[in-house]
Amino acid sequence: MEAAPDLVLSHENTYLVNRSFKQLGIERPWAPDRLVVVLDHRTPANTLQTAMVHTEIRRMVREFDIKNFFDVGEGICHDLLVEKKLAKPGQLVVGADSHTTTAGAVGAFATGVGATELAGVWATGKIWLKVPETIQIDLNGHLSPGCFAKDIALHLCSALGPSGADYKCVEFGGSYMFDVSVAGRMVLCNMATEMGAKAALVPADSTSMVWYSGVDMSGCGPVRSDPGARMSAHHEIDISKIPPMVSGPHRVEEGSSVERLEGKPVQQAFIGTCTNGRLEDLVAASWILRGRKVAPGCRLLVAPATRAVLSDALDMGVVQMIVAAGGTVLPPGCGPCLGAHEGVLAPGETCISSSNRNFRGRMGCEDAEVYLASPATVAASAVNGEVTDPRRYLHEEL
Amino acid sequence: MKSCKGRIWKLGNDVNTDQIIPGRYLDNYSPSHLASHALEGARKDFAGAVRAGDIVLAGRNFGCGSSREQAVMALVHSGVRSVVAQSYARIFYRNAINLGLYAFSSAEAYESFEDGEVAVIDLEAGTITSEDRTRAVRLGSIPEKAQEILKYGGLVPYIKATLAKSRDG
Numbered sequence: 001m002e003a004a005p006d007l008v009l010s011h012e013n014t015y016l017v018n019r020s021f022k023q024l025g026i027e028r029p030w031a032p033d034r035l036v037v038v039l040d041h042r043t044p045a046n047t048l049q050t051a052m053v054h055t056e057i058r059r060m061v062r063e064f065d066i067k068n069f070f071d072v073g074e075g076i077c078h079d080l081l082v083e084k085k086l087a088k089p090g091q092l093v094v095g096a097d098s099h100t101t102t103a104g105a106v107g108a109f110a111t112g113v114g115a116t117e118l119a120g121v122w123a124t125g126k127i128w129l130k131v132p133e134t135i136q137i138d139l140n141g142h143l144s145p146g147c148f149a150k151d152i153a154l155h156l157c158s159a160l161g162p163s164g165a166d167y168k169c170v171e172f173g174g175s176y177m178f179d180v181s182v183a184g185r186m187v188l189c190n191m192a193t194e195m196g197a198k199a200a201l202v203p204a205d206s207t208s209m210v211w212y213s214g215v216d217m218s219g220c221g222p223v224r225s226d227p228g229a230r231m232s233a234h235h236e237i238d239i240s241k242i243p244p245m246v247s248g249p250h251r252v253e254e255g256s257s258v259e260r261l262e263g264k265p266v267q268q269a270f271i272g273t274c275t276n277g278r279l280e281d282l283v284a285a286s287w288i289l290r291g292r293k294v295a296p297g298c299r300l301l302v303a304p305a306t307r308a309v310l311s312d313a314l315d316m317g318v319v320q321m322i323v324a325a326g327g328t329v330l331p332p333g334c335g336p337c338l339g340a341h342e343g344v345l346a347p348g349e350t351c352i353s354s355s356n357r358n359f360r361g362r363m364g365c366e367d368a369e370v371y372l373a374s375p376a377t378v379a380a381s382a383v384n385g386e387v388t389d390p391r392r393y394l395h396e397e398l
Numbered sequence: 399m400k401s402c403k404g405r406i407w408k409l410g411n412d413v414n415t416d417q418i419i420p421g422r423y424l425d426n427y428s429p430s431h432l433a434s435h436a437l438e439g440a441r442k443d444f445a446g447a448v449r450a451g452d453i454v455l456a457g458r459n460f461g462c463g464s465s466r467e468q469a470v471m472a473l474v475h476s477g478v479r480s481v482v483a484q485s486y487a488r489i490f491y492r493n494a495i496n497l498g499l500y501a502f503s504s505a506e507a508y509e510s511f512e513d514g515e516v517a518v519i520d521l522e523a524g525t526i527t528s529e530d531r532t533r534a535v536r537l538g539s540i541p542e543k544a545q546e547i548l549k550y551g552g553l554v555p556y557i558k559a560t561l562a563k564s565r566d567g
Binding site for chain 2: 016025097098100359
């Protein structure tokens, strides 16, 4: 079907989008007020090339008078869409980034495309999309102490595999939806990309509607699959049985209980990204870091997802706890996740990360290993200098 | 006959976009830069030896991971005109079509052809044939809409043509 997106997202690759757009010979995008442009992937500029790309994007933003522009230091595009309440329930969001699915956390149908495809949307206001089949995943029960939405996501990635949700929409339900915050829902929808999902959706409910209190909701509203709709698959998962998970190396689906890898030395521990760089992630880490020190031989890097997360974490004393423990706070943005800067690994090194991808070479070195885990597991591992079950440190708080 | 003839570069399953073009090279969009690092994370010998017309033959879920269009650009700028995979990750597939790269699906071709051999792909008929013509496989058909885009060489020329048509009434 031909669809008209409500919101159109791009980051540094806006440069590529605009390059393709110019080739179309059209003067202005069809609706500059629907465009969201964020500099987050390589911020502050890591190379002269990037600096020039940033400059060109700023010039273009002025030319088209794009109001929703977020410059260096404002944060990660997927987080800003939700935090600034730009994406709303029932909307169609397309973004030139695979993790655009994150906005499904607030009940938007959000899907990733490439830069040239986005240029087509800028030009015509339309995009061809096949209506996907839906995989229903019901998460029931309560998480065990020391476990988080990330552990569920890693469990699902292992259970369904890297193409287990290819071309499909993943819809989350079950009693866990009464427990989980918007931030936790973002983790689930974000990681659905690692199963190949076209979109992921937590149908808007009271939690999401509270999120939007005071926001103009005309033209949008909650959507969910019709009762009795035919699903391509239906999974019921008892989340109380999911332990703290660690996935890797090199494959997201290579996940298992943290116990499998406990004791493996880590030289870098990273908390941040569109998966797990929000306030509740930093708070969970701070429970473990408070009064403790990062182990010698290990570096802890923390990149708050947005300026607001950083600001709140400062107000709450969370940043102080991270710094006092020996951690390094990076500016809001994607940080070392994609291997461009701010924490590139050396050959033979191992990083435990709260991010979403552990592909070989992802953090800049093919002879390094990346393991994925929750922020709590990352923090516990930083304190111990080796992969560590967060429950060892969390018992007094829980 | 629209076709390409070249050496087959055979890859495994789940080759991701970080392997096709690692993140550290994404700040430079020049075609020669992208081509010089194409498939660096999967086949170190590719960028130095690839020639125009060569064919990438991949397993399941080719191009999974990031939406980076540079992954397709790196292959196209290397002279690759066609990829045959058992299956594709969604965004990579769309990017391929949008940039005029013929992305065929076939499980049979993956079984029938080996790394290093020379083959010919008929881009319109959707077949792959060994150089000595002893083996030929019909490839999975490309959806109609995608074929239309490919006919124009990619999304940009396709949209330009569509807009021109609607202007001319």
